[in-house]
Amino acid sequence: MQRGLELMRTFAAPSRALVTGLLTLALVQVPGAATAAVFGDDDRRPLPPNLAALADSIGLVTSDTARTLCTGFCVGRRTVATAAHCLFRTAGERRPDLASFRFVVGPGGARKSASITGRTTQSVHQHVVAGSAALSVTPPIDATRDWALMRLAQPVCAGHSLYVDKIAPIRISRLAARGHLLHVAFHGDLRNWRLAASRTCDVTSRMTRSARRQLKRDFTDISALVLHECDTGLASSGSPLLSIGPNNRLKVVAMNVGTYQQTRYLVTGETVKRRYKPATVANTAVSGSAFADHVLAFTRADVLVDPRGIAGLQAALNRIGFNAGPEDGIYGELTRAAVVDFERSIGAPGIGLVTRQLLRKVRRYRRP
Numbered sequence: 001m002q003r004g005l006e007l008m009r010t011f012a013a014p015s016r017a018l019v020t021g022l023l024t025l026a027l028v029q030v031p032g033a034a035t036a037a038v039f040g041d042d043d044r045r046p047l048p049p050n051l052a053a054l055a056d057s058i059g060l061v062t063s064d065t066a067r068t069l070c071t072g073f074c075v076g077r078r079t080v081a082t083a084a085h086c087l088f089r090t091a092g093e094r095r096p097d098l099a100s101f102r103f104v105v106g107p108g109g110a111r112k113s114a115s116i117t118g119r120t121t122q123s124v125h126q127h128v129v130a131g132s133a134a135l136s137v138t139p140p141i142d143a144t145r146d147w148a149l150m151r152l153a154q155p156v157c158a159g160h161s162l163y164v165d166k167i168a169p170i171r172i173s174r175l176a177a178r179g180h181l182l183h184v185a186f187h188g189d190l191r192n193w194r195l196a197a198s199r200t201c202d203v204t205s206r207m208t209r210s211a212r213r214q215l216k217r218d219f220t221d222i223s224a225l226v227l228h229e230c231d232t233g234l235a236s237s238g239s240p241l242l243s244i245g246p247n248n249r250l251k252v253v254a255m256n257v258g259t260y261q262q263t264r265y266l267v268t269g270e271t272v273k274r275r276y277k278p279a280t281v282a283n284t285a286v287s288g289s290a291f292a293d294h295v296l297a298f299t300r301a302d303v304l305v306d307p308r309g310i311a312g313l314q315a316a317l318n319r320i321g322f323n324a325g326p327e328d329g330i331y332g333e334l335t336r337a338a339v340v341d342f343e344r345s346i347g348a349p350g351i352g353l354v355t356r357q358l359l360r361k362v363r364r365y366r367r368p
Contacts (some may be wrong), residue, residue, distance in 0.1 A: 018230040037259045037283055039229040044187060044196040050248060052107070054184055055195055056160040059105030061086055061238060066096030071185045071239035072103055074157030075149070075164055075251065076299040078117070080289070082238030083257045084130040084148040098124045105156055114152040118201035123305045125331045127151040129298055129351040131291065140220040141269040143284050147291045151296045161170040162240065165251040166292035169226045172253050173205035175243050176228070182242045185256065187233030201230040201241065204282055213261070226254045227282035241285055254285040294351060304354045310335070313354065317342060326335065 014322030025344075038044075047054060061072040061082045070086035080103050088095050099122075104113045116125040144293060175181045181201040190196055204227040207215075215222050226282045230241065241254040261278040304310060307329025317324035325334030340350035342362060 004132045017303070028279055037233075037280060038231045039202075039280075040200075041185065042231055043198045043200040044190065044231050044233075045198075047184070047195050047197055050142060051182075051184070053160070054250075055106060055107040057157070057162050058184055058186075058195060058240065059103055060186055060193070060235070062102055062104060063096055063100040065100040068096065068101075069186070070237045071235060071256075072150075073238075073240045074105070074161045075295045076161050077155040077158045078114075078152040079161075079295070079299050080150050080152060081164070081240075081252075081255065081295065082148055082150070083104050083255065084132055084146045085126060085135050085257070086238055087150070088133045088135070090137050095133075098128055098291060101150070103150075103152055103156065105160075106251045112154075114154040114155040117151045117153045118305065119153065121305065123331065126303050126305050126310075126354050127337065129294065129353045131286075131349075131351065133352065136220070139218050140216075141218055142220050143257060143260075144219070144221045144224040144286050144290050147255055147286050147294075149291075150294060151298070151303070154286065162242075162250065162252050164292040164295050165243065165253050166289045167243075167253045167288045169203070169224065169254075169287050169289075170205060172226055172228075172241070172243075172287060173203040175253065176203040177205075178199050180244045181228075181230075181245055181253070182250070183230035183232070183239065183256065184242065185232065185236035185239030188235040189233040198230045198232075199227055203228045219259075224287045226285040226287050227260065228254075228256075228285055229282055229305075230256065232256060232259070232283050252288060254287045255291070256283060256285045258284050260284045294349070294353075298353060301355045302357065304356055304359060309356070309359065310354070313339075313359050313362060318357065320362065320365050320367060 032217035058073045059071045068086060070082055072080045072082035075081045083190055087098060098116055099119045102113050102115050104111055106112045116124050117127040128150045129147060130148035132142045135146055136142040180271040184195055187196055188192055219225055236256055239256045240252040241256060242250045243253045244250060260281045262281055310331050311327045311329040314324040314327040314335055322338040322342050323334060325332060336352045339352050339354060344350040
């Protein structure tokens with residue numbers, strides 16, 4: 001089942017055409033019939049022999065209790081990247097239990113599976129970071145924060161990590177123009193849940209001023225936003241867009257997260273007189289420039305997991321005015337929110353990465 005939210009705004013004015021955004025997230029929540037965002041002829045094909053090794057790097061992020069299926073990809077021996085909404089849903093929705101998620105990777109009978117680290121010690125939340133754990137689906141939309149990293153309990157990605165290139169959307173569009181862009185994902189509308197590749201991946205690089213103004217109204221940040229026409233289906237959220245370099249060397253340059261549509265309305269005063277059928281503009285992706293640095297920091301992080309350390313962090317945050325909740329050694333929602341607020345207060349991205357280095361920073365912190 002496809003999820004989405006129509007975002008409508010009205011203004012007091014004579015009759016006019018009003019354009020509004022529609023964000024659709026490409027994940028499967030309920031098994032069954034699925035739709036696809038296909039541009040022209042369907043270009044999705046089974047992985048060719050020269051790309052077969054990607055089956056060991058790109059897998060499914062799944063939760064039986066949350067009934068969620070997304071694509072994820074290896075970025076470290078025990079680290080997987082996927083879309084944040086696959087793990088946290090969106091703002092206002094009930095969040096799934098992170099301990100229920102698994103990453104399944106590998107071809108056919110050789111598939112391997114691993115849960116998120118901390119499942120048995122109730123410390124799963126310390127092993128997941130995200131651009132946003134409460135993704136906004138009202139303008140401005142947080143599409144470029146829709147990325148997440150999770151540390152696995154077993155090294156099922158060993159030897160199969162993909163490098164994430166810190167690359168801007170304009171350079172991705174040039175790769176696409178030269179035919180050097182590849183999209184690989186699982187798709188709920190294709191049979192047998194096999195990986196499929198799409199090579200016809202146009203990327204929007206030039207647009208009119210009015211179109212750019214519309215994007216700025218609909219999205220929080222368009223500097224890392226990639227509008228692409230790689231064909232997608234449900235469960236493709238979190239899938240990589242890859243650059244094809246010399247000797248067929250592959251690098252992740254972006255992560256697919258959903259589909260961007262626009263709906264036109266005829267408005268008289270504050271009354272909507274007519275609503276036109278939504279038109280798909282493009283699929284949306286987050287460029288590597290938004291999360292490449294976090295991959296390196298996360299894979300090297302000395303994560304704080306013991307309850308006494310977490311309780312010490314909570315006490316230190318509470319002492320300097322960041323409400324971390326009870327000092328109980330449990331990394332819950334209040335503590336995560338306090339960590340994010342503290343990170344942002346010192347000019348760091350608010351991703352909720354709890355490390356011993358962060359604890360030292362909190363203890364040394366003095367409010368201006």
